[in-house]
Amino acid sequence: MMEKAFSCWNNKEIESALPLKYGDLGVAAVIGWGGIQVFDTRLDIVELCYQYAQAVQNNSCGQCIPCRTGMRVLSDLFAKIRDGRGEERDLDYIKSLSIAISKASMCEIGQSSPRVFLYLLENFRDAFEATVKGGGGSGPEYSFHSLLTAPCMQACPIHLDIPKYIEEIKAGRFRESLDCIKSRLPLPGIVGRVCVRPCESNCRRGLVDESLQIRHLKRFVADYALKCTPNTRLAADHAAQLASPSSLPRVAIIGAGPSGLTCASFLAKKSYEVTIFEMLPESGGMAAVGIPDYRLPRDIVREEVAEIEQLGVKILHGKALGPHFTLEDLERAGYKAVFIGMGCHCHKSLDIEGEDRGYYGYVPGVYFLRNINLGLMDEVPKGKKMVVVGGGNVAIDCVRTAFRVGFDESHIVYRRSRREMPADSVEIDDAEAEGVKYHFLTAPKRIIGENSKVTGLECVRMELGEPDASGRRRPVEVPGSEFVIEADVIVAAIGQEGDFNCMCNLPGVEVTKKGAIIVDENLMTTRNGVFAGGDCVTGPDVLIKACAHGRLVSMAIDEFLTKGKTETLGEVLDEKFLAGLKVYDPAESIALPAGPGRVAVTHEHPSERINDFREVDKGYTADEAVSEASRCLRCYRVVMYACPDDPSNA
Amino acid sequence: MITLSINGTPIQASEGMTVLEAARQEGIEIPTLCYLKALGPFGVCRLCIVEANGPGLIHAILPSCNLKVFEGLVITTDSAVIHEIRRTMIELLLASTPLSESLRWLAIKFGVEASRFTPDKKDPCILCGLCVRVCRDRIGASALSFAGSDSNRHVVAEEIRIDKEACIGCGTCANICPVQAIKLEDMESDRKIVLYGKVASRFELVKCDICGNPHTTQEFIDSVVSRLNEEQKKGVRNLCPECARHYYAEAMTGHFTADVRGNR
Structure with missing residues (x-):
C-alpha cells in the first residue's frame, strides 16, 4: 500500500496526474516500460510488481540468459515477498537482478522492463520493507491485464507483430514470417509495395542510424512465398475448407478494395459465406486502379485476390450499390450483415479559371490513373507535354506514368517547397531520376486553351509565409511573377477530399456534412447490421488503414452475428489505451x-524503366533481407494495468 | 587500421573486427559461452559485455562479440559495474542450469562461491546455440534447432530439439557443447547421441578398412562425399583417423609403419 498516488512515466514525474482509463473503466495503476502510475493507493505494490514480472517473463523470447532466467528469478522473489516469506536481503537481490537484466539483455523486453523496479526500490523502498516485515495488506481485489506492444507495432494501423516477423526473417524462417503477417493482413504483397509505412517513422533504429526497411522485408517474404508456393498448392491447402459448405450466415461486402478483401478473408476463415459486390471489372479497388503497375504490378494484386477467392469468397464484378442493388435487396437475399468498404474515387477541383471550360486535355489524376489501369487508353488524353498539379503520391504517380504512356515532357507544379511535399521522399527522388521537372513554390492560376484544347497552364511564383494549421508554412503569391508552362495535358491531383458525391444515399445510414459514413467504435453504421470502413468512413486515407478497418469489421461482424453484441471490441480499447502511453519517444x-x-534495394535503371510499366523496385534477395532484418532492435514493450474487480470500489 | 583503447591501453585493430576479437588479439580475456570464431557472434550469453565510451556512447554496456571497432572507442572490459553484472549472470546460470565444468570454472574465476538464487524452474541447458549453429552452418545437416514453447508463442528458445531424419551422427554437437548437454556414447559399433540424458538418435558405426575398429557413421561419410567432385571422390578411403594418418603418411613418404602393415 502506498501513502499517496504518484506517477512517473517516460522519465517524467507528474504531480497529481489525471487517472488513466481503460475504456470506461478507471485504472488503479499502470506499470510498464515507461515507469509506473499509481492512482489507487490501496493497491499492493508488491503484487503489482509480481504480476508485471510474470507478464514480462511470459513475453520473453527466452534467447538471452539475463532476461530468460533473470525475470523468472525476479518474479519468484516478488511472490516470496508478497506471500510474507520475504527477507530484507531479497530487496538487494531484486536490485542486482534488475540492474543485470536491464543492462545486459539482448532486446528491449529485458532492457526496458525491470527499470521500473529500480525506480521503486530507490523511491519507495519503505513500502517493500513494510511488506517484508508485515506481509501484504488485504485491500480490495484487482485484476491485472498485460499488453505487448512496440513502437512500430503501435504505429501500424493494423498492428502487425513487426518484431516477430522480422525475427523470423533473421532466423531464415521466411514461411513462418509470412504466416505471422498473414494472421493479421491477407495482402502482404500489396502492402509490402505501397504502404506509406508509419512503422518506419516510428522505428527506434532510426534514432541510432536509419530506420529498418520494414516494408521491403514484408514484400520479400510475400514474394518468396509466391515463388516457392505456386497457387495450385494453396488451392490444395484450402480444398478441404471448400468441400464443406458453410452453415454460417451470409455476409455481403460492398467493394473489393483493400478493406473489403481483408474483411472477406477473415470472415471466410471463420467459415462465413461471403460475397463481394464490386462495381469495376477488376478486383483490388484503389490498389488496382489507383496505383500504376510500375509500383504495384497487377499480377501481385490478382494473386492475392485469387488466394482470398480460394477461401470461398465470391466476387461479383460490375455490381454497384445504388445503380444495381440496394441494401434492402441484400437483406431480402438473406445477407445477415453488410460491410460497406467503398473507396473514394472523387477528386478536388483546382478552383481556377478555365477549369470548367471542358477543354480536351484537362483531367483529374484519379481518373487518369484509373483509365490507364483499366486499359481504357481511348479515354486517356494524348499529347507530348504533361503538367501535373499537386504534391502527393497521386501527383507523383501521374507524372511518372506520363513517360510510360508516350509523353516526352512531364512537369509537376507544387505550391510549397520540396520539404513540404506530402509524397513519399523515395518516390520524389525516383521521379526526378526519371526526368520529371519540378516547379516548386508555384501555383496554377489559369488553364489556357485554344480550339477547346489545353495549350498551357499559367502559373505564379509563391513564397513561404507563416505556418498554417498543418504546421507547414503557408505559401503566399509573389505579385507579378506569372508565367506559362506549355502543356497538352493538365492533370489535377491536389487531393481526393471534398464532397463524397460518389457515395450513395443509403436509407438509415447517416453521413457527415461532407458525406463520410458515420460509424461507432466497432465501425457499425447507424443502421443495425450494416458496417462501414476504409475511405468511405475516413475520407481518402492510406491503404493499410483500410485493411485495418476491414479486419476490425470482420471481428465486429462475427461478434454481431454470434452474440448480437455491440460492446466495443477489446482491440479497439487496447489501441486507445496504448496510444495514451506514448510507445515511441x-x-x-x-x-x-x-x-x-539500411541495406539498399536495387532499382531498375531510370532510362530502362521509363518506357514501360515494369516494376521499378526489384526487392531484396534472401541474403539482403536477412542482413536488413538483423538491424532490428526488437523493441517489444510490456505494460500492465490493474483494475478493481468491483468497479464500484474505484 | 583503427585505434581504440581497451582497459586504458591503445590498441590497433583492422576495420570490421569486433571488440572481442581485438581484445583477444591483445591477450585481453573476455569471458564467453556462446562465441566461437568459426561460428561468429550470436550474442545470447551476454557474458562478454563491456563498457563502451566514445563518439555517441556514454557508459554504454554492450556485448563485445558483435560490437565492431571504430575510431575513438574506449572500452573497459572489467569495470566494477561489468564485474557485478557478470557475477549476477553467473549466479543465474549456476542456479538454473545443470552444473558443468565450464560453469564451475567461470564461477571460480569471478569469485562466485554460491548462487543467491533458487528458481523453481530450471533450463535443460544454457541454450547458447553453438550446437544448432555448427550443425546448420558447418556440417550442413540442420538437424538441431531451437524449439519454442507450444503454450507460449513468444518463446523462441525453450530447449534444443533433434530431427532424427536429418541427423548424420557426426557428433560435432557433443564436441562443441560447453555444458555437456549433448553427449556421444559409442559402444562397439553402436553410437548414441544423448540429449538432455535421453537417447535422441542412434547409429551403426562403420568399421575401418584397415584396423576394423568402428569409427564413424555411414551417413557422415555420405555427407562428406557428397561435397566432393569426381576427382576427389577417387581418393576416398574408409579409414579411421588413426589409420588414415598412417595411410596418407605412407602415400607421401613411401614408408608404411609396421603395425598398420601387420593389420593389413
Missing part, C-alpha cells in the same frame, strides 16, 4: 553505435 537517446545503415 522521438527524443529518446539510445546508447548504441551507428551501424552501416
